[in-house]
Amino acid sequence: MSDEKEYHFIAISGSLRKGSYNTMALKALQLHAPSNIKIEQVHFNDIPFYNADLHTEQLPEQVVPLVKKIKASDGVIIVSPEYNYSVPGALKNMIDVVSRHPDKPFSEKAVAIMGASQGQVGTARMQYHLRQVMVFLNAFVINKPEIMIANAQHKFDEAGNLTDEHTMKQLPQLLLSLAKLSDKMGS
Numbered sequence: 001m002s003d004e005k006e007y008h009f010i011a012i013s014g015s016l017r018k019g020s021y022n023t024m025a026l027k028a029l030q031l032h033a034p035s036n037i038k039i040e041q042v043h044f045n046d047i048p049f050y051n052a053d054l055h056t057e058q059l060p061e062q063v064v065p066l067v068k069k070i071k072a073s074d075g076v077i078i079v080s081p082e083y084n085y086s087v088p089g090a091l092k093n094m095i096d097v098v099s100r101h102p103d104k105p106f107s108e109k110a111v112a113i114m115g116a117s118q119g120q121v122g123t124a125r126m127q128y129h130l131r132q133v134m135v136f137l138n139a140f141v142i143n144k145p146e147i148m149i150a151n152a153q154h155k156f157d158e159a160g161n162l163t164d165e166h167t168m169k170q171l172p173q174l175l176l177s178l179a180k181l182s183d184k185m186g187s
Contacts, residue, residue, distance in 0.1 A: 004035075004036040005036060005179075005183075006036050006037075006038070007036060007037045007038065007074045007075070007175075007178075007179050007182065008038050008040065008072075008073055008074050009037065009038070009039050009040070009073055009074055009075045009076065009077055009112075009175070009178065010039075010040055010042050010069050010070055010073040010075075010076050010077070011026050011029065011030070011039045011040065011041045011042070011076075011077040011078075011079065012041070012042055012044065012076065012077070012078050012079070012080075012091070012094075013026050013041065013079050013080070014078060014079065014080025014081060014087070014088050014090070014091035014115070014126075015080065015081050015088065016045050016090055019160075020081070021081070021116035021117070021118070021149070021152035021153070021155075021156060022079045022080055022081050022115060022116050023041075023079075024116070024156050024160040024161075024162065025079050025114065025115070025116045025149060025152075025162065025167075026039075026041055026077070026079045027160065028161070028162035028167075028168070028171060029077065029079070029114075029171050029174070029175070031162075032168055032171040032172055033171075033172065033175055034172055034175060034176065037175050037179060039077065039175075040069070040073075042066060042069055044066060044090070044091075044094040045090070046062045047060065047062055047063060047066070047093065047094045047097050047098075048060050048062070048097070049093055050093055050096045050097045050100065055097070055100060056100075059097065059100060059101055060097070063097055063098060063101060064101075066094075066098055066105075067098055067101045067103055067105045070098065070105035070106065070109065071103055071105045073109075074110070074179070074182045075109065075110035075111065075112065075178045075179070075181070075182045076106070076109055076110070076111045076112070076139075077111070077112045077113075077114070077174075077178065078091070078111065078112070078113050078114075078130065079113075079114050079115060079116070080113070080115045080123065080126055080130070081115060081116065081117055081123060081126070082115060082117050082119070082121075082123040082124075082125055082126035082127075083126075085125045085126075086125060086126055086129045087126050087129050087130050087133065088126075092133070095133060095137075099137055104137075104138070106134065106137040106138070106139040107137060107138040107139065108138060108139070108140070108185055109139045109140070109185070110139075110140055110142070110178055110181040110182040110184075110185050111134055111139045111140065111141045111142070111178075112141070112142050112174050112175075112177070112178040113127050113130055113131065113134075113141055114127075114146075114147035114148070114149070114174060115127060115147075115148060115149065116149035116152040116155070117148075117149065117150060117152055118151065118152055118153050119150065119151075120150050120151070121148065121150060122148030122149050122150030122151075122152075123148050123149075124148050127146070127148065140181060140185060142174070142177040142178055142181050144173075144177060145170045145173050145174055145177070147167060147170050147171070147174055149164070149167055155167065
């Protein structure tokens with residue numbers, strides 16, 4: 001298996017909360033990744049609010065490392081909760097700021113979306129809204145599998161480990177789909 005292509009994906013948790021089920025899901029994704037796929041979690045909590053009056057000429061310096069990581073990656077994974085039937089404000093702001101960079105890091109990038117929620121629909125509405133945002137950014141989101149972890153409070157143990165067998169089986173499938181799309185995109 002040493003001749004398998006290596007992939008480097010950037011992963012973003014859409015929740016800034018310390019005990020986030022989505023960050024736990026991201027860690028499970030890292031744990032269940034095939035050996036040729038490396039997942040690097042990146043953080044965005046230092047990205048300021050986008051303001052066209054301030055950021056049209058010069059984006060904040062904190063944006064540049066994130067833009068470089070996205071551009072250099074084979075794909076992006078966004079693991080996010082759903083707030084008020086949509087994308088969390090902090091995540092949306094980060095995407096808005098990063099998308100204004102002249103390098104357009106999301107353009108023609110392979111993207112996977114998943115999420116965990118304590119509710120019954122497991123981030124379905126957020127995922128569909130985020131897909132719409134990705135269309136505008138010219139990113140390409142994998143279609144299957146759709147991973148929407150509903151009732152997340154019952155699917156992780158006290159240490160933050162994923163315990164749901166069905167989701168554990170889907171995680172490598174998601175990564176393999178992202179790798180396949182990444183190859184098609186030439187990322």
